[in-house]
Amino acid sequence: MRARLALAVSAQNCELREIVLRNKPAEMLQASPKGTVPVLVLPDGQVIEESLEIMLWALQRHDPAGWLAPETGSPDDMLALIASCDGEFKPALDRYKYPQRYENADTSDQRRRASDWLLGLEARLAGRAGGGLFGARDSLADAAIMPFVRQFAHVDEAWFDAQPWPRLRAWLAAWLASPLFAAVMVRYEPWQGGQGPTFP
Numbered sequence: 001m002r003a004r005l006a007l008a009v010s011a012q013n014c015e016l017r018e019i020v021l022r023n024k025p026a027e028m029l030q031a032s033p034k035g036t037v038p039v040l041v042l043p044d045g046q047v048i049e050e051s052l053e054i055m056l057w058a059l060q061r062h063d064p065a066g067w068l069a070p071e072t073g074s075p076d077d078m079l080a081l082i083a084s085c086d087g088e089f090k091p092a093l094d095r096y097k098y099p100q101r102y103e104n105a106d107t108s109d110q111r112r113r114a115s116d117w118l119l120g121l122e123a124r125l126a127g128r129a130g131g132g133l134f135g136a137r138d139s140l141a142d143a144a145i146m147p148f149v150r151q152f153a154h155v156d157e158a159w160f161d162a163q164p165w166p167r168l169r170a171w172l173a174a175w176l177a178s179p180l181f182a183a184v185m186v187r188y189e190p191w192q193g194g195q196g197p198t199f200p
Helices: 002-009 026-031 051-059 077-097 106-125 141-155 159-160 166-176 181-184
Strands: none
Touching: 002 051, 002 181, 051 141, 077 106, 077 141, 077 166, 106 141, 106 166, 141 159, 141 166
């Protein structure tokens, strides 16, 4: 999702191939043997396999919304927060959302760990009338972190809505109500391989 957000906001033309991971086409595995999404194959054959790297590639080419230029802090500050999300919050989220994939995963402990991290986002948003994590407008950090907060919220929405993070809930709700989010969440028919793009 975060790769698609950056591709969309930067107005990069691309051929979208919707992949069902339980039925990976041979062409996908040839481009990226690790077999996970997203995968961006450039016209010169270069392959970018990490969502954050795809975001940076797209925004460095065209950044009309200024996602790489936060109103407060620096690009390095944004990358540090994203790294904290990916290194601390995301592992707890995965074990909370998919405990069957992890031996001896304690979902209550993982939810607590993730919640502790989210309280830091709530504090960061404190004192701001709307806006994002690094100023009054959205940035790379907002787009890179929001999809994982959305996943966390959807595991137990009633519990999430009862937690002491009103600013975080408002921030997430604003993203989910945005035209950009609606545009990247359109569902397409799965790509089977040996055919053209799912959506040009």
